[in-house]
Amino acid sequence: MKRILRIIPWLALTTLASANAFLAMRYLLPHVPFAPPLPNLKLHRLALTVHAAFAGVALAIGPFEIVEGLRLRWPPLHRKLGWIYVVSVAIAGSSAIILARQASFGPVAGFGFLTLAIAWLSATGMALKLVIQRRYTGHRRWMLRSYALTAAAITLRLLLPASAVMRLPPGLSYKAAAWLCWLINLGLVEIYLFFGSNTLLPRTTNEEMDQMARSDEFRWSRGH
Numbered sequence: 001m002k003r004i005l006r007i008i009p010w011l012a013l014t015t016l017a018s019a020n021a022f023l024a025m026r027y028l029l030p031h032v033p034f035a036p037p038l039p040n041l042k043l044h045r046l047a048l049t050v051h052a053a054f055a056g057v058a059l060a061i062g063p064f065e066i067v068e069g070l071r072l073r074w075p076p077l078h079r080k081l082g083w084i085y086v087v088s089v090a091i092a093g094s095s096a097i098i099l100a101r102q103a104s105f106g107p108v109a110g111f112g113f114l115t116l117a118i119a120w121l122s123a124t125g126m127a128l129k130l131v132i133q134r135r136y137t138g139h140r141r142w143m144l145r146s147y148a149l150t151a152a153a154i155t156l157r158l159l160l161p162a163s164a165v166m167r168l169p170p171g172l173s174y175k176a177a178a179w180l181c182w183l184i185n186l187g188l189v190e191i192y193l194f195f196g197s198n199t200l201l202p203r204t205t206n207e208e209m210d211q212m213a214r215s216d217e218f219r220w221s222r223g224h
Contacts, residue, residue: 014063016154024056024153039102047098055092055153061085062147066140086128089146093121105174112178119182120149141193148185156181 026033027049035041040048061081064070071078096117103110127142156177163173 017059020154021056021060024052027052040099043102047095051092051095054088058085058088058150089124093117105171108175109178116182144189148189149182152182
């Protein structure tokens with residue numbers, strides 16, 4: 001029963017992440033279907049396309065990177081996906097800084113997205129630094145923060161329809177959502193980290209992780 005209760009939130013997250021990643025890829029098409037009225041679609045089409053594509057990749061990869069079983073059973077796969085995630089965030093976050101200047105509904109929303117981009121790059125950079133230093137527990141804590149910021153794309157697309165259903169003013173809703181989409185996620189992760197849980201964070205020590213990473217038992221060629 002406890003395992004089911006742990007799996008259900010992960011499945012929900014993975015489903016939402018996959019759906020949003022799939023929708024983001026439509027910006028790669030010459031004519032974006034169901035295109036929202038974004039100023040950047042005309043002003044910075046290339047930056048928007050790059051941002052959507054690489055953010056979509058990071059969004060889709062993230063749920064699999066935070067699963068302990070995958071990390072412990074297939075460390076080489078975890079590392080390869082981790083590098084793809086970090087590079088994707090670096091590109092998506094950098095392009096987001098360009099896009100923030102022309103965000104819909106003015107500078108309040110733009111500053112919210114700009115702050116998100118800087119926090120996103122910073123959290124991911126910290127996670128990368130810690131894993132290079134073999135400080136694995138700290139690395140995973142920062143990766144959870146990083147993915148919480150990646151998943152702001154999901155929260156944003158939940159907040160905006162909800163505000164429309166409640167008939168809130170579009171401009172006010174969008175400005176609020178530009179901040180709440182990542183502050184809510186980050187707040188939930190900080191609560192999770194503060195109270196502690198073994199659902200996602202590992203029970204293994206740094207020394208044990210080093211040993212497993214070097215062990216032939218956990219090489220990419222390992223069978224089931």
